Amino acid sequence: MRDHFIKALTAEAEHNSDIVLITGDLGFSVLDDFAERFPSQFYNSGVAEQNMTQLAAGLALEGAKVFTYSIGNFTTLRCLEQIRNDVCYHNLDVTAVAVGGGFSYGQLGMSHFATEDLAILRALPAMTVVAPSDRRECELLTHQLVKMGGPAYLRIDKGSSGEEDNEASPPQLGKLRTLRTGDDLALICCGGILAEALGAAGKLADRGINATVISAHTVKPLDGEAIVELARKMPIITVEEHNITGGLGGAVAETILSASVQCPGFARIGLGDIYPEIVGDQQYLRNVYKMDAPVIENTALELLGSV
Known part of the structure; x- marks a missing residue:
């Protein structure tokens, strides 16, 4: 799904210079194209997710549309206070993107399991919580999140339902x-x-x-x-x-x-x-x-x- 997320974000960045992507020092094989095409819209915060989220909040206050990117728990639970106090409280246009929902990184153990994130993030006022089931959903919902604005959480799974070719039912934010x-x-x-x-x-x-x-x-x-x-x-x-x-x-x-x-x-x-x-x-x-x-x-x- 992550390839389809970055495909959608890259397409949006082509005509929107306000889009900024910040990575927590990972995903370079996936993010390289975005970084090369939009160097002024890409940052690597290092393994410092709290700082990454604070940077995102500051950029959003200046009018940027920011996406933070890291593994499941790292872009959510490790920086929960910053998401709550800096992003949601001020209703800022920041989307936390978590790769590896659920047991996607199951071979790395409990520290990499994302199994409490939906409950915690949906409890935050103003937060939109999205968990696509397949690559096509991920791509189309990314486009919609860009247009929607506001605090959001995009939970990207390593797997997929395999329903990418089911065009009879395109996804729409907020609808089953x-x-x-x-x-x-x-x-x-x-x-x-x-x-x-x-x-x-x-x-x-x-x-x-x-x-x-x-x-x-x-x-x-x-x-x-x-x-x-x-x-x-x-x-x-x-x-x-x-x-x-x-x-x-x-x-x-x-x-x-x-x-x-x-x-x-x-x-x-x-x-x-x-x-x-x-x-x-x-x-x-x-x-x-x-x-x-x-x-x-x-x-x-x-x-x-x-x-």
């Missing part, structure tokens, strides 16, 4: 994107783990169960109207490569409860309230922590059996 329709239940996901939901939906279809599969790429502001409409019609399962507390599942549950809607059934799939200690590639960790396609399929069967 439906990739598969069905009447029996809805699988609502964010990030590349949507691929697991699509796999589960295929297996469920073999059993005669038709699932709607949705990318909730904009975790905040969530498309509450569409969520409530789904909740009135069918059971819902949320799927996220993130802690079960405070993430997409929590946001969907809050929306349904606030609308006083009686959903036929509801379940959340994600990381339990733990610090994951196992190291391995992304697919292996999805399996270990019970958020892969077979788990989604079995959860759907159990939920439908109890409805």
